Amino acid sequence: MSKKKALPRAERLTVDEFFQSLPVPVFLLNENRRVEKMTPAAAAIFSGFSTAAGGDECTFGRVVNCIHSLDDPRGCGQTPSCEECPVRATILEIYATGQPCRQKEVKLTLGPDGHDCYLVISAELLALPSGCKILLHFEDITARKKAEEKLALTKDILDRAQKVARVGSWNLDLATNIMLWTDETYRIFGLQPGTPVNYDRFLQKIHPGDREYVERKWRAALAGKPYEIEHRIIVNGQVKWVREKAEVETDKRGNPLRAIGTVQDITVYKQQETDKARLQRELLHVSRVTAMGELTAALAHELNQPLMAIMGNVQAAQRFLTPATHGQDPDYEEIREILADVVEDSKRAAETIRKIRVYLKKSLHKPAPLDLNTAIREILPLIRSNAVIKNISLKIELAPDLPPVKGDRVQLQQVIVNLVLNGFEAMTGEGEKELTIRTAGDGKTVAVSAIDTGTGIAVDNPEDLFRPFFTTKNAGMGMGLAVSKSIIEAHGGSLKVENNRGGPGAAFSFILPVYEGD
Amino acid sequence: MPPAIFIVDDDPSVRKSLERLLRASGYKTQAFASAEDFLACRPCQNPKEPACLVLDVRMPGISGINLQQELVKAGVILPIVFISGHGNIPMSVQAMKNGAVDFLPKPFAEEELLAAVEQALTKAARLQKETVEKAEIRRRVKTLTPREYEVFRWVITGMLNKEIAAELKVTEKTIKVHRARVMQKMKAASIADLVRLAEKIGIRSPLR
Numbered sequence: 001m002s003k004k005k006a007l008p009r010a011e012r013l014t015v016d017e018f019f020q021s022l023p024v025p026v027f028l029l030n031e032n033r034r035v036e037k038m039t040p041a042a043a044a045i046f047s048g049f050s051t052a053a054g055g056d057e058c059t060f061g062r063v064v065n066c067i068h069s070l071d072d073p074r075g076c077g078q079t080p081s082c083e084e085c086p087v088r089a090t091i092l093e094i095y096a097t098g099q100p101c102r103q104k105e106v107k108l109t110l111g112p113d114g115h116d117c118y119l120v121i122s123a124e125l126l127a128l129p130s131g132c133k134i135l136l137h138f139e140d141i142t143a144r145k146k147a148e149e150k151l152a153l154t155k156d157i158l159d160r161a162q163k164v165a166r167v168g169s170w171n172l173d174l175a176t177n178i179m180l181w182t183d184e185t186y187r188i189f190g191l192q193p194g195t196p197v198n199y200d201r202f203l204q205k206i207h208p209g210d211r212e213y214v215e216r217k218w219r220a221a222l223a224g225k226p227y228e229i230e231h232r233i234i235v236n237g238q239v240k241w242v243r244e245k246a247e248v249e250t251d252k253r254g255n256p257l258r259a260i261g262t263v264q265d266i267t268v269y270k271q272q273e274t275d276k277a278r279l280q281r282e283l284l285h286v287s288r289v290t291a292m293g294e295l296t297a298a299l300a301h302e303l304n305q306p307l308m309a310i311m312g313n314v315q316a317a318q319r320f321l322t323p324a325t326h327g328q329d330p331d332y333e334e335i336r337e338i339l340a341d342v343v344e345d346s347k348r349a350a351e352t353i354r355k356i357r358v359y360l361k362k363s364l365h366k367p368a369p370l371d372l373n374t375a376i377r378e379i380l381p382l383i384r385s386n387a388v389i390k391n392i393s394l395k396i397e398l399a400p401d402l403p404p405v406k407g408d409r410v411q412l413q414q415v416i417v418n419l420v421l422n423g424f425e426a427m428t429g430e431g432e433k434e435l436t437i438r439t440a441g442d443g444k445t446v447a448v449s450a451i452d453t454g455t456g457i458a459v460d461n462p463e464d465l466f467r468p469f470f471t472t473k474n475a476g477m478g479m480g481l482a483v484s485k486s487i488i489e490a491h492g493g494s495l496k497v498e499n500n501r502g503g504p505g506a507a508f509s510f511i512l513p514v515y516e517g518d
Numbered sequence: 519m520p521p522a523i524f525i526v527d528d529d530p531s532v533r534k535s536l537e538r539l540l541r542a543s544g545y546k547t548q549a550f551a552s553a554e555d556f557l558a559c560r561p562c563q564n565p566k567e568p569a570c571l572v573l574d575v576r577m578p579g580i581s582g583i584n585l586q587q588e589l590v591k592a593g594v595i596l597p598i599v600f601i602s603g604h605g606n607i608p609m610s611v612q613a614m615k616n617g618a619v620d621f622l623p624k625p626f627a628e629e630e631l632l633a634a635v636e637q638a639l640t641k642a643a644r645l646q647k648e649t650v651e652k653a654e655i656r657r658r659v660k661t662l663t664p665r666e667y668e669v670f671r672w673v674i675t676g677m678l679n680k681e682i683a684a685e686l687k688v689t690e691k692t693i694k695v696h697r698a699r700v701m702q703k704m705k706a707a708s709i710a711d712l713v714r715l716a717e718k719i720g721i722r723s724p725l726r
Contacts, residue, residue: 301576301603305529308603308624312535315628319542338538345531 190235207232209393426454570638
């Protein structure tokens with residue numbers, strides 16, 4: 001209490017009083033390297049040494065204890081060798097050079113267990129009338145260092161784990177719009193670690209075709225919807241695929257505060273998916289061609305037999321009718337038989353063709369109640385991978401609660417794929433490439449459209465497009481639209497095309513009647 | 519007697535029509551519904567006159583290709599014209615390798631068939647003539663004594679009597695006598711003639 005009263009009278013404070021009131025461990029050493037004074041905090045270090053048995057605090061005290069015996073070859077007994085002790089070396093250096101020492105950080109390896117201990121040493125030389133003194137200040141920062149090391153290790157483990165998993169993470173402060181990215185996040189986005197980032201910088205890296213989609217999903221996430229999306233980014237001119245997940249933290253009133261998320265590089269996976277889809281498509285094509293080949297072979301054999309017989313018979317008849325052959329009257333009875341056989345074989349050929357038509361009808365058309373939205377979702381992977389390859393952004397607008405239609409799933413899917421691929425092929429030039437697949441229902445009919453932003457329809461009569469073997473492409477047989485039209489008409493619907501009003505491109509769409517039970 | 523043409527096809531309409539066409543063109547025909555039926559006809563496989571076979575590729579049971587292989591194995595001289603409802607390339611290559619005269623995809627025009635048949639008959643005639651010739655040469659060789667046969671094989675090497683005598687360790691005169699007998703029995707007018715006869719039936723000189 002008396003000290004408290006004395007403090008305002010600073011000008012009257014003695015050096016000793018001032019020294020004793022310092023709240024940090026400070027030693028005053030004389031020219032013989034002996035402790036003259038020490039603050040209570042410094043004394044506490046020694047008392048800790050004398051009372052406690054082991055522990056960091058105690059070790060600190062032991063080391064400082066060597067101040068008393070810097071000449072003693074046994075030293076403090078804590079370090080393996082006084083020759084290598086940085087505390088001892090620092091103090092001796094001050095005496096030798098007279099240079100002050102400021103905030104010098106030293107590391108000690110102490111005790112038989114060899115644990116690490118960190119100290120910060122500061123020293124100041126005082127030239128007093130009573131002689132040359134040294135003010136020595138110690139600070140034990142072992143605990144802080146340990147925490148720092150642990151943090152660095154944790155970060156290193158996190159970085160390594162993220163690198164292996166190709167998953168980065170980020171944290172967005174919604175008030176300041178500052179993002180924190182892990183090294184892997186920087187690597188995925190192709191930026192130098194440490195580059196300042198915010199939401200807008202992130203948005204810039206997104207593929208233009210996916211930007212609107214990501215923004216829409218992000219707004220929904222801020223409104224409390226789950227955020228788990230896959231989209232493309234552009235890194236050094238290359239398209240990469242990422243999968244993102246995030247959680248938004250809110251205050252008590254539900255206002256978003258910050259968001260924490262992960263980002264995974266799924267480019268390789270997407271590539272495999274694309275390759276797989278391509279292989280499947282090729283396989284499908286091959287099996288279809290093979291089936292066609294077998295069908296054609298069987299058909300050829302079945303038709304060639306009667307044709308052969310007809311041809312041989314007719315040519316034989318011609319010869320029988322040439323008098324020069326035998327120099328006698330033709331054998332009319334034989335010719336009558338020949339003609340009867342020709343009639344039989346012609347009937348046989350016609351029957352073969354009729355049977356094949358029946359077979360084709362039966363085998364290819366399997367109508368059942370069908371949700372077109374589901375049918376479209378099933379073929380989306382195939383379409384999407386194709387869009388990725390051709391750099392086309394895909395918009396899917398499926399009407400909710402679409403009523404079912406009755407039809408053959410595979411055939412209708414084939415039609416949709418046909419229309420979409422057709423749209424893709426119309427967008428080969430420059431300009432924005434976007435294809436929208438849209439479903440709509442009006443209660444009586446269901447419509448499916450494939451709307452492109454391509455060159456549009458340049459033929460005078462759009463109906464021509466649906467004629468077999470009509471094509472405007474260099475490669476292609478001109479069967480796609482013709483086949484699609486026959487499939488849709490077989491389902492009691494209609495297929496049409498029109499150029500987009502007030503914009504580039506065209507829309508191919510078909511409508512089918514709603515299924516109302518058998 | 520007109521040349522005979524055998525037809526093997528499982529389709530009765532085709533069989534009938536081909537028979538008519540070939541008959542109208544002046545050939546004698548005999549038709550079979552299967553390869554098995556044809557194999558059962560022994561005389562068909564050893565015809566006295568030039569003959570040929572018009573053969574369908576695809577048939578239930580033994581196929582046309584297999585019948586061809588059977589006939590080649592049995593040494594039957596019967597050139598084959600294949601006809602096929604739908605022939606593929608590997609099949610036709612196989613057939614041609616085994617000595618087919620032609621491979622006609624159905625339906626074919628009569629000119630194609632008649633040209634192929636003519637070609638087959640020409641081939642048959644040539645093969646038959648060669649067979650008769652070989653049989654005659656073999657018959658003559660059989661009349662030679664073992665010693666004469668040995669001298670025959672040495673003579674066709676083109677060596678002189680003196681050299682052959684040294685080789686066989688006899689006198690030159692003996693060789694001269696044997697050589698004259700060989701020429702007489704083989705009905706050869708010259709050494710060149712003798713060599714040609716030997717080549718036809720595959721007799722080789724002891725030097726080769």
